[in-house]
Structures are given as C-alpha cells and as structure tokens.
Amino acid sequence: MxxxxxxxxxxxxxxxxxxSVELVRAFLARIEAxxxxxxxxxxxxxxxxxAQAEAADRALGAGRGGPLEGVPxxxxxxxxxxxVRTTCGSRMLENFISPYDATVVSxxxxxGAVMLGKLNMDxxxxxxxxxxxxxxxxxxxWNPALVPGGSSGGSAAAVxxxxxxxxxxxxxxxxxxxxxxxxxxxxxxxxYGRVSRYGMIxxxxxxxxxxxxxxxxxxxxxxxxxxxxFDPRDSxxxxxxxxxxxxxxxxSLSGLKIGVLKEFFDTGLDPAYERCVRxxxxxxxxxxxxxxxxxxxxxxxSVPAYYVVAPAECSSNLARYDGVRFGHRCAEARDLEDLxxxxxxxxxxxxxxxxxxxxxxxxxxxxxxxYYLKAQRVRRLITSDFARAFGEVDxxxxxxxxxxxxxxxxxxxxxxxxxxxxxYTISANLAGLPAMSVPxxxxxxxxxxxxxxxxxxxxxxLLNAAHRYQRETDWHLRIPEAYA
Amino acid sequence: MSAWETVIGLEIHAQLATRSKIFSGAATAxxxxxxxxxxxxDLGYPGVLPVLNAEVVRMAVRFGLAIDAxxxxxxxxxxxxxxxxxxxxxxxxxxxxxxxxxxxxxxxVLEDGTVKRIGVTRAHLEEDAGKSLHEGLxxxxxxxxxxxxxxxIEIVSEPELRSAKExxxxxxKVHTLVRxxxxxxxxxxxxxxxxxxxxxxxxxxxxxxxxxAEIKNINSFRYVEKAIQYEVARQIELIESGGKVVxxxxxxxxxxxxxxxxxxxxxxNDYRYFPDPDLLPLEIDxxxxxxxxxxxxxxxxxxxxxxxxxxxxxxxxxxxxxxxxDLADYYEAVxxxxxxxxxxxxxxxxxxxxxxxNKDGLEIDSGRLSAEGLAGLLARxxxxxxxxxxxxxxxxxxxxxxxxxxxxxxxxxxxxxxxTGAIEQAIDAVMAKNPAQLAEFRAGKDKLxxxxxxxxxxxxxxxxxxxxxxxxxxxxxxx
Numbered sequence: 001m002x003x004x005x006x007x008x009x010x011x012x013x014x015x016x017x018x019x020s021v022e023l024v025r026a027f028l029a030r031i032e033a034x035x036x037x038x039x040x041x042x043x044x045x046x047x048x049x050x051a052q053a054e055a056a057d058r059a060l061g062a063g064r065g066g067p068l069e070g071v072p073x074x075x076x077x078x079x080x081x082x083x084v085r086t087t088c089g090s091r092m093l094e095n096f097i098s099p100y101d102a103t104v105v106s107x108x109x110x111x112g113a114v115m116l117g118k119l120n121m122d123x124x125x126x127x128x129x130x131x132x133x134x135x136x137x138x139x140x141x142w143n144p145a146l147v148p149g150g151s152s153g154g155s156a157a158a159v160x161x162x163x164x165x166x167x168x169x170x171x172x173x174x175x176x177x178x179x180x181x182x183x184x185x186x187x188x189x190x191x192y193g194r195v196s197r198y199g200m201i202x203x204x205x206x207x208x209x210x211x212x213x214x215x216x217x218x219x220x221x222x223x224x225x226x227x228x229x230f231d232p233r234d235s236x237x238x239x240x241x242x243x244x245x246x247x248x249x250x251x252s253l254s255g256l257k258i259g260v261l262k263e264f265f266d267t268g269l270d271p272a273y274e275r276c277v278r279x280x281x282x283x284x285x286x287x288x289x290x291x292x293x294x295x296x297x298x299x300x301x302s303v304p305a306y307y308v309v310a311p312a313e314c315s316s317n318l319a320r321y322d323g324v325r326f327g328h329r330c331a332e333a334r335d336l337e338d339l340x341x342x343x344x345x346x347x348x349x350x351x352x353x354x355x356x357x358x359x360x361x362x363x364x365x366x367x368x369x370x371y372y373l374k375a376q377r378v379r380r381l382i383t384s385d386f387a388r389a390f391g392e393v394d395x396x397x398x399x400x401x402x403x404x405x406x407x408x409x410x411x412x413x414x415x416x417x418x419x420x421x422x423x424y425t426i427s428a429n430l431a432g433l434p435a436m437s438v439p440x441x442x443x444x445x446x447x448x449x450x451x452x453x454x455x456x457x458x459x460x461x462l463l464n465a466a467h468r469y470q471r472e473t474d475w476h477l478r479i480p481e482a483y484a
Numbered sequence: 485m486s487a488w489e490t491v492i493g494l495e496i497h498a499q500l501a502t503r504s505k506i507f508s509g510a511a512t513a514x515x516x517x518x519x520x521x522x523x524x525x526d527l528g529y530p531g532v533l534p535v536l537n538a539e540v541v542r543m544a545v546r547f548g549l550a551i552d553a554x555x556x557x558x559x560x561x562x563x564x565x566x567x568x569x570x571x572x573x574x575x576x577x578x579x580x581x582x583x584x585x586x587x588x589x590x591x592x593v594l595e596d597g598t599v600k601r602i603g604v605t606r607a608h609l610e611e612d613a614g615k616s617l618h619e620g621l622x623x624x625x626x627x628x629x630x631x632x633x634x635x636x637i638e639i640v641s642e643p644e645l646r647s648a649k650e651x652x653x654x655x656x657k658v659h660t661l662v663r664x665x666x667x668x669x670x671x672x673x674x675x676x677x678x679x680x681x682x683x684x685x686x687x688x689x690x691x692x693x694x695x696x697a698e699i700k701n702i703n704s705f706r707y708v709e710k711a712i713q714y715e716v717a718r719q720i721e722l723i724e725s726g727g728k729v730v731x732x733x734x735x736x737x738x739x740x741x742x743x744x745x746x747x748x749x750x751x752x753n754d755y756r757y758f759p760d761p762d763l764l765p766l767e768i769d770x771x772x773x774x775x776x777x778x779x780x781x782x783x784x785x786x787x788x789x790x791x792x793x794x795x796x797x798x799x800x801x802x803x804x805x806x807x808x809x810d811l812a813d814y815y816e817a818v819x820x821x822x823x824x825x826x827x828x829x830x831x832x833x834x835x836x837x838x839x840x841x842n843k844d845g846l847e848i849d850s851g852r853l854s855a856e857g858l859a860g861l862l863a864r865x866x867x868x869x870x871x872x873x874x875x876x877x878x879x880x881x882x883x884x885x886x887x888x889x890x891x892x893x894x895x896x897x898x899x900x901x902x903x904t905g906a907i908e909q910a911i912d913a914v915m916a917k918n919p920a921q922l923a924e925f926r927a928g929k930d931k932l933x934x935x936x937x938x939x940x941x942x943x944x945x946x947x948x949x950x951x952x953x954x955x956x957x958x959x960x961x962x963x
Contacts, residue, residue, distance in 0.1 A: 363758055
C-alpha cells in the first residue's frame with residue numbers, strides 16, 4: 001500500500017477499498033520503524049491522526065469528504081499547527097505551541113488530509129543539509145551516511161522512504177528542490193505569492209514560498225490545487241484564480257520550447273549527474289519538445305545577491321524571538337539586556353546566528369547601499385534575464401544541484417561550500433518563479449534531479465511537462481532498498 | 485553679547501481615529517484591560533503577517549490634500565529595527581524613504597496678525613508601540629500591547645518655526661486640521677496627539693543651523709511652549725558661557741519645569757531601515773485621490789475667510805470661531821436663526837457662551853445650551869425686548885435652568901419699557917424727587933446727566949430702553 005502514489009491512495013480511499021485508519025496505522029508504523037535512522041520527524045501526532053482518520057472514514061462512508069480525504073500527510077515544522085508544537089527546528093521554539101493554523105494547514109485540513117506529524121528541517125529553514133536542526137540531522141534514505149538536503153530534509157526523506165505519500169515544504173533558496181533531488185522525489189516551489197505565507201514561520205519573507213514534496217508530479221499537482229490561492233491575510237499573496245493543475249497534465253509536449261540553462265553546465269557539475277540531465281532532455285525531445293541552449297548572463301551573481309537579501313530579511317524577521325512573549329527564555333535574567341542576549345544566544349544555533357549577524361551587517365548604516373541595495377539591483381537584473389529567456393522559450397531546464405547528496409559533516413565547517421550547493425536553485429527564488437525538481441536518474445547510485453523553471457504562474461505548464469516525463473520514466477517510482 | 489535666533493521643527497504624532505489597528509483587526513479603543521486588545525499580529529507571533537487597513541490610507545490622503553501636499557503615487561512601508569520589550573516584532577513598521585504625503589504647507593497667524601506659511605516636509609504612516617508599565621509591579625516591568633499597532637500619522641515640519649509661540653500656533657493649527665478632517669480625536673491626555681520638538685539656536689543673521697536637541701513626547705500646548713522656552717534659554721546660556729550644545733534626545737519634566745538628557749547621539753540606535761517585504765508598495769491612483777478630495781470638508785482657512793466675507797467678522801473673530809468645526813457649526817446655527825445679527829452672535833458665542841463653557845469645563849457640543857436657545861436670546865436683544873445688560877442676566881438664568889429666553893423674560897417681567905409715556909412718567913418722578921441735582925444740571929453741571937439715567941434705570945429696574953431714555957432726558961432735563 002505504501003508504494004502507491006498519493007493519487008492512487010486517494011482513489012482507493014474514495015472507492016473504500018482501504019480505510020484511512022488502516023493507511024494511517026501503516027504509515028505510523030513505518031514512521032516509528034524509521035525514526036531512529038532517518039529522524040525525519042520532530043513530532044508524531046499518532047493519536048490525533050487516528051481520530052482524524054476515523055472522522056475521514058465516516059465522511060467517506062457517507063459519500064462526503066474533500067479531494068484528499070483520509071490521505072496521510074505531514075507538515076514541515078515551520079507551518080503553524082494549532083495545539084501541536086511548531087519548532088522550526090530550533091531550540092528557540094522547542095516548546096512553542098501555536099494558537100492558530102497556518103492557511104496552508106487549514107486548507108489541507110479542509111481538503112481532508114490527515115496530519116501524521118511535523119517534519120524535521122534545518123533550523124529556521126537555514127541550511128542545505130538538514131544538519132542545523134536542533135533536533136538532530138535527518139539522514140538520506142538512500143544512504144544514511146549522506147544528508148537528505150535541506151532545509152526541507154524531513155519532508156523529502158519521509159516521502160522517499162514512503163513514510164508519507166506527500167508533505168508540505170518550503171523553498172527560500174532551493175529548500176524544496178535540493179532535498180527533493182537528493183532524495184529522488186518530486187518537489188514544486190510555486191510562484192512567489194501563489195501559496196499563502198500566513199502561518200509559515202518566516203526566514204526571508206520576499207523569497208519564502210510554500211510548496212509540496214510527493215512521489216510524482218501528478219501528486220504534487222493534486223496537493224498544490226488545494227494549497228494555492230489568494231489569502232487576505234497575506235498581502236503578498238496574489239489574487240488570481242487557481243487553475244485546475246490536474247486538468248492539463250496529459251497535454252502533449254509537441255512544440256514545447258525548452259531552454260537549457262548554459263550557466264548551469266559551466267562549472268562544478270558532476271559528470272554523471274550531467275549525463276542524467278542530458279538523458280532527460282532527450283526524453284523531452286522524443287516527446288516532441290525542442291531543446292536549445294539559453295544563456296542568463298547574470299545567473300552567477302545569484303548566490304552573493306541571495307546571501308545578502310536573505311540574511312538581511314532574516315535578521316529582522318528573527319528579532320521577535322526575544323524571550324519576552326514566547327519561545328526560549330534564559331533562566332534568571334539579571335536585566336533586559338541579559339534577557340535578550342542569553343535567550344537569543346541559547347535559543348539559536350550557529351548557522352542562524354551567522355545569518356543574523358550577516359544580515360545585521362548588510363543593513364547597517366554605511367553598508368546598506370553597498371550590499372542590500374546592490375543585491376536588490378542584481379535581483380532585478382536576474383529577473384529581467386529570465387523575462388528575456390521566457391520571451392524565447394516556454395520552460396527552462398537544467399540540473400537541480402551540482403552533485404548528488406554529500407556526506408554528513410562534509411560541508412558543515414565551510415559555509416561557503418555549503419552555500420554553493422544552492423547555486424542552481426537560488427535564481428528562481430530571486431525572480432519569484434515557479435520551479436520543480438523531478439527525479440531523472442542516478443549518478444553513482446544516488447538520485448539526480450532535473451530542475452524545471454517556468455514563467456510566473458506557469459505551474460500548470462511545469463506540472464504538465466514533469467508528468468509527461470514521468471509517464472516515460474520510472475525514476476520517481478524507485479524506492480530505496482531499505483524501505484522498499 | 486550677540487542676539488540669538490531660535491530654530492524649531494516639530495514632529496507631530498497624531499493617532500488616526502480608526503476602529504481597528506493599522507495592520508490587524510484588533511480594536512483601538514483606549515483604556516481597555518492590558519493586552520485585551522492585542523491579537524496575534526499585534527503580539528508579533530511566529531508566522532503572522534500585516535495587512536494594511538484601507539481606512540488609514542484614506543485618512544492620510546485626506547490630511548495630505550488638506551495641507552496642499554503631493555500625495556505619493558507609490559509609498560513604501562519600511563521596518564525600523566530595534567529591540568524593546570513593548571515592540572513585539574523587534575521592528576516598527578513605518579515609512580522611511582517614500583512617505584505617503586510629501587511636501588505641503590500650513591499657514592499660521594502670528595501674534596501681530598501676520599500670516600506665516602510653515603513648510604511640512606512630509607507626513608508618513610506608522611504603527612505605535614505598546615507600553616511598559618512600572619507601577620505596582622515591584623521590581624518587574626509589565627507590558628501592555630493594547631496600543632501596539634495603533635495607526636499614527638507623523639507630521640514633520642520644516643525647521644521654520646522661530647519661537648515657542650510660533651511652535652504652539654503651528655501645533656494648534658495641525659490639531660484644528662486633524663479634527664476638522666475627523667482623522668484624529670485630538671485627545672492630548674490620552675496621547676492621541678503629541679509632538680517631538682527639535683530646537684536649536686544660532687546668532688541672528690547666520691545661515692548655518694546650530695546643533696539641535698530633540699525634546700521627546702510633549703503632550704500639551706502649554707508644555708510645548710514651556711519646554712521650548714526652557715531649552716532655548718539653556719542652549720543660549722550654555723553657548724554664552726563657552727559650552728557647546730550636544731546633539732541629543734531630551735525629556736521634558738513638567739514637574740520640575742526643565743528638560744533633561746535622555747541619550748546622546750553616540751548611543752543612538754542604527755535602525756537598519758529597509759522596505760518591509762511583507763507589504764507591497766502602496767499604490768494610489770488619481771481617481772482615488774479625487775474621490776477623497778471630493779469628500780473633504782470645508783477647511784478652517786476657507787471657513788474663516790468665508791466668515792469674514794459673509795458675516796462681516798474681523799479676521800481675529802473669524803479665526804477664533806473656526807478653531808474647531810463644532811464651534812464654527814454652532815456659530816452658524818445661531819446665525820441661521822437670527823440672520824440679521826452675525827456680529828452680535830459672534831460676540832455672544834466668543835464672550836458669554838465661551839466663558840460659561842470654560843467655567844464648567846464643557847465642550848461646545850455638550851448640549852447645555854443649544855444654538856437655537858442662544859439665538860432666542862439674541863432675537864430679543866435685536867428686537868429691543870431686552871437690553872444687552874439684562875440679556876446677560878437672562879443668559880445666566882438660561883444656563884442654570886435650561887429654560888428659553890422668552891419664558892424667563894416673561895416670568896421675571898424683564899421686558900424692556902419702550903412706552904414713551906411710561907418712561908416720561910418715571911423721568912418726571914425722578915426730577916421731582918431730586919430738585920437740587922436738577923438745578924445744578926441746569927446751571928451747567930452736564931456730568932449729572934448720568935445721575936439721572938441711573939436714577940430712572942433704578943426706578944424701572946433697568947428695563948427702560950436706554951436709547952429712548954437718553955432721548956427723553958435730553959429733551960426734558962433742560963426744562
């Protein structure tokens with residue numbers, strides 16, 4: 001049963017060939033069995049999930065229920081869930097229980113999804129390996145010596161090991177696509193503004209976007225359809241109708257113009273990984289698409305621009321964790337300054353502190369113009385590079401990451417090497433574009449990801465291309481041996 | 485010793501009179517139980533986001549149009565970052581580089597009657613912080629976040645005010661304006677209207693500004709005047725005794741009647757302003773501005789000019805009567821009821837009525853004496869039923885009892901005597917009773933005319949029509 005996709009499970013539930021309670025029990029057992037090796041979950045909500053599953057079964061029995069009724073599901077632990085702690089992977093919020101549900105959480109609840117727990121992640125979504133979590137690293141189901149990627153490492157690992165058919169994730173600089181690629185699963189980061197950020201604990205507000213990780217493009221389409229849409233509580237969410245992402249999945253790719261991002265193949269790309277991506281491009285050509293090389297000259301500036309903008313926003317967004325109203329408070333504060341200093345020193349981990357300090361520096365008087373304003377200019381340049389490219393092609397493709405998953409501890413000591421792991425993913429965030437990672441083979445036995453980037457609000461086109469590709473290939477159906 | 489010129493710029497914070505907060509749906513009412521009017525957005529909870537209250541924008545645009553300012557087609561909310569326990573997010577959402585209201589101007593009337601135009605540099609929207617509470621908590625500090633997120637408009641003047649009195653006149657004018665526009669209740673005790681004053685001095689004739697001190701959070705007109713006067717004297721004395729003014733923030737202590745240093749510039753925060761990524765730039769189009777403009781009330785300057793022209797009032801009277809919209813409306817309601825007497829109405833509204841309101845600590849809209857009620861009294865003066873002197877007694881009785889002028893005049897028999905025969909009779913009686921004085925008058929002691937007026941008035945309990953009495957006495961006394 002766990003081998004089936006979310007689409008298949010939803011159909012089985014609706015046909016009442018399986019009950020939600022049975023499914024939830026089965027997945028809970030897999031979660032429990034895996035937790036000591038994978039550590040994909042911060043919190044498992046077994047009791048609640050079973051109660052919700054029973055309610056879902058009643059609804060299904062009465063011929064009611066939403067499109068995801070009874071489907072086991074998980075949330076990255078930065079989506080606020082009323083009554084269930086939301087840690088953001090941080091000691092700061094170790095015991096934080098949100099009094100409200102994030103918009104994404106309440107929408108998926110309304111669609112019938114049953115939450116089994118909260119997924120591990122890099123602290124405050126800052127990291128590319130899931131090693132910065134206060135609750136310990138998540139491990140890669142393909143090889144527990146390797147990282148699952150980050151920051152949505154828990155979501156990607158859980159789906160890869162089939163502990164869940166799908167989970168929410170978020171992507172600020174690649175945090176959906178990079179772990180999806182490392183774990184051999186499918187992930188979509190929608191257009192900035194497509195999914196509400198209300199209740200999604202902020203890292204860098206102008207870049208953060210909620211999305212989903214699942215086994216297939218069709219599954220992500222099915223979940224995204226329920227998550228997406230305007231939210232009056234989020235001023236940056238876009239008031240535009242959400243198309244039925246399932247309706248166009250089967251469309252022919254004949255005549256589709258694909259641009260291959262030249263800069264993504266220039267430096268540092270693992271040769272075996274490159275072969276996987278090239279083979280995937282050949283599949284698209286066989287499906288009737290045309291493939292040509294496209295250059296985005298400002299792309300190499302994306303990493304430095306990102307590591308100015310994201311820390312700047314983070315330094316301000318994380319100022320609210322001061323030990324006064326919620327979150328970690330140091331013991332026996334002598335005075336206000338002591339309360340601030342020790343609560344924050346104790347509550348935040350090293351990477352979060354590094355980014356707060358970087359962000360505070362780049363926003364400081366005398367440095368603001370040189371860093372923040374310049375980074376914003378670079379951002380506009382990159383955005384117009386993409387706009388020019390999308391004048392010529394329908395979709396852009398390339399590798400999701402330069403290499404497959406690396407070993408735990410391999411890059412922790414060197415933040416710059418770690419940051420460079422996001423080199424291919426960051427530009428889509430800077431430009432606010434929708435992007436996916438789709439499994440496209442194995443490089444030296446480890447999953448490789450094909451990245452697909454589209455124009456604003458072209459999620460349906462991305463999903464269509466990814467789905468047609470997945471009908472021709474079975475990379476997305478491969479399950480790591482230990483969990484098969 | 486050289487002569488010094490004072491340079492003052494004011495930053496006025498006016499709380500916008502919306503029912504809900506600037507970025508959340510929580511109520512803004514004053515005086516509620518601590519933290520009962522703070523929702524998750526106001527508390528800065530993880531994951532919450534701000535949503536701009538449209539009413540706040542309308543109010544700011546109203547103000548901008550009223551001071552003839554440019555309304556920014558695009559303005560940007562920025563974060564002002566600093567740590568303080570009553571600042572829940574660790575930043576205040578304000579406007580920095582692109583405020584909603586750009587350069588405008590406000591006219592004030594100086595003591596000598598001349599009009600001075602004071603430039604307004606900008607006016608921007610921002611959220612208020614909460615309050616730290618220290619009383620009754622021992623060594624602890626309490627935080628009340630009810631005020632957090634209350635909408636403010638900060639109105640920044642050019643450094644064009646040249647005395648404490650000018651500063652007060654400017655602040656009063658802004659106070660009048662925001663209440664005319666119904667965008668602020670103007671309540672200074674509750675902190676709805678307060679200001680920071682930037683004060684410096686320079687030798688007369690020099691261009692360069694002196695080093696300024698900023699006096700924070702002054703919440704009365706009187707304190708503004710006193711604080712500035714104190715600060716100017718302090719700075720001059722300091723410079724003349726060889727010292728130097730340092731740029732710093734100072735606090736006005738009303739009990740001691742002095743300003744004192746809060747923090748100097750060296751300790752000042754670097755606020756690390758940057759555009760708030762949770763809020764899109766605020767776009768305002770022409771149609772919106774025109775709709776707001778069309779809904780503007782008549783503003784104080786226009787109203788005062790109209791009063792001069794339509795009612796023949798002096799500029800001073802017109803200024804006093806238009807100081808608040810309620811007062812002006814009251815005055816005009818009186819005039820509507822006695823249309824021939826705009827000046828009489830002005831004298832009574834500014835004189836007896838204002839004095840009575842002041843004495844009882846009432847506002848014009850208290851309803852104690854309606855405009856129609858006052859007009860009823862003025863009509864009896866106009867048609868000479870009673871004299872102006874008697875009218876003051878009637879007014880007092882009306883104020884105390886709430887009865888109409890006519891009823892009181894009738895009940896107390898205060899009706900003026902205009903019957904020539906009756907007045908002549910009274911004169912005859914007085915002349916008969918005072919032969920000695922009459923003889924003296926006739927011998928040339930003109931001053932005794934007044935004596936006879938007084939005697940007849942006394943005999944008629946003040947009811948004799950004064951003009952008629954004068955005429956008749958002039959005829960009769962010479963014999």
